[in-house]
Amino acid sequence: MTIKCSKCRNAAVIVRKYEGKALCKHHFLSDIKRKVSRTIRIHKMIRRKDKVVVGISGGKDSALLLYLLKEKQKKQRHFELEALLIDEGIRNYRDHTKKKAEELCELLNVPLHVFSFKKRFGFSLDEMVKIEKKYYGYEVHPCTYCGTLRRYLLNIGARELGADKLAIAHNLDDEAQAIMTNYVRGDLLRAVRIAYVPYFVEDERFVVRIKPLRDIPEKETTLAALLLNLPFSLRECPYVSDAFRGEIRDMINALEDKYPGTKYNIVRTFDKIRPALMNMIKPSKINACIKCKEPTSQKVCKACSLLERVREKGMR
Numbered sequence: 105m106t107i108k109c110s111k112c113r114n115a116a117v118i119v120r121k122y123e124g125k126a127l128c129k130h131h132f133l134s135d136i137k138r139k140v141s142r143t144i145r146i147h148k149m150i151r152r153k154d155k156v157v158v159g160i161s162g163g164k165d166s167a168l169l170l171y172l173l174k175e176k177q178k179k180q181r182h183f184e185l186e187a188l189l190i191d192e193g194i195r196n197y198r199d200h201t202k203k204k205a206e207e208l209c210e211l212l213n214v215p216l217h218v219f220s221f222k223k224r225f226g227f228s229l230d231e232m233v234k235i236e237k238k239y240y241g242y243e244v245h246p247c248t249y250c251g252t253l254r255r256y257l258l259n260i261g262a263r264e265l266g267a268d269k270l271a272i273a274h275n276l277d278d279e280a281q282a283i284m285t286n287y288v289r290g291d292l293l294r295a296v297r298i299a300y301v302p303y304f305v306e307d308e309r310f311v312v313r314i315k316p317l318r319d320i321p322e323k324e325t326t327l328a329a330l331l332l333n334l335p336f337s338l339r340e341c342p343y344v345s346d347a348f349r350g351e352i353r354d355m356i357n358a359l360e361d362k363y364p365g366t367k368y369n370i371v372r373t374f375d376k377i378r379p380a381l382m383n384m385i386k387p388s389k390i391n392a393c394i395k396c397k398e399p400t401s402q403k404v405c406k407a408c409s410l411l412e413r414v415r416e417k418g419m420r
């Protein structure tokens with residue numbers, strides 16, 4: 105039996121258990137647009153004359169985010185929009201996703217800037233991993249290099265492009281997982297920083313991060329990107345393996361199946377207690393890294409420590 109849209113009785117493309125509604129393609133896509141616009145408005149994510157740089161990866165979430173912001177910009181025209189891709193240098197993965205990102209930016213007519221590990225740091229991620237394996241027996245996982253250096257370069261890239269806001273394609277699942285992961289690890293400050301919208305700015309050298317997709321579940325970002333026929337890649341990174349985060353994800357998904365609305369409740373509840381937590385937690389003092397001058401709470405930032413590790417062996 106075909107399930108009908110709760111609004112117009114056409115065939116539904118999705119059943120939202122957490123709302124008790126079914127929606128057809130038209131009503132599903134207009135609801136996604138409405139929700140994202142509401143998130144941007146409520147959290148005052150974009151102001152007049154802002155330059156918004158969207159961090160894109162070639163994947164479905166960032167494709168949808170860029171599309172929705174472009175649609176918004178076409179109507180309102182009061183902000184600038186550009187895209188930034190970090191090319192870590194991962195063979196058979198980033199080369200493929202980069203092509204999809206280029207196709208997307210061409211289709212949407214958005215300028216794309218690419219910053220690469222190799223050009224900035226002298227090594228691609230593949231080369232760093234080889235050095236790590238050979239000289240350190242894989243003590244540091246590729247995702248630690250990748251995550252740290254990507255965040256570092258995204259911030260530098262956005263700043264060099266003159267961005268007022270750096271838009272990140274984190275969806276509801278990412279938000280709920282980040283909150284629970286940091287909660288289980290007992291890292292409250294990190295949880296507060298990650299969940300804050302706009303991002304917790306401790307220093308003007310950090311470009312303000314915004315997350316307009318934070319109210320959209322991952323299943324829906326995938327469906328919307330497919331229905332909109334956006335170019336994106338589903339290829340998985342060869343280094344992926346975060347067992348702990350994976351367990352948290354499976355646990356939240358199991359709870360969501362049994363108790364629809366769990367993901368929203370995790371994020372909403374955390375939003376409510378966040379102001380109290382912020383009063384309790386004193387943010388650490390921000391210094392300038394003695395090597396690169398970028399902001400850090402240490403003497404040497406984590407990016408420089410990792411780069412030193414590979415440079416020491418890789419320059420031989």
Ligand code: SF4
Nearest residue numbers: 246247250341343344
């Ligand atoms: Fe980087 Fe790890 Fe993600 Fe691959 S899985 S893109 S190495 S963070």
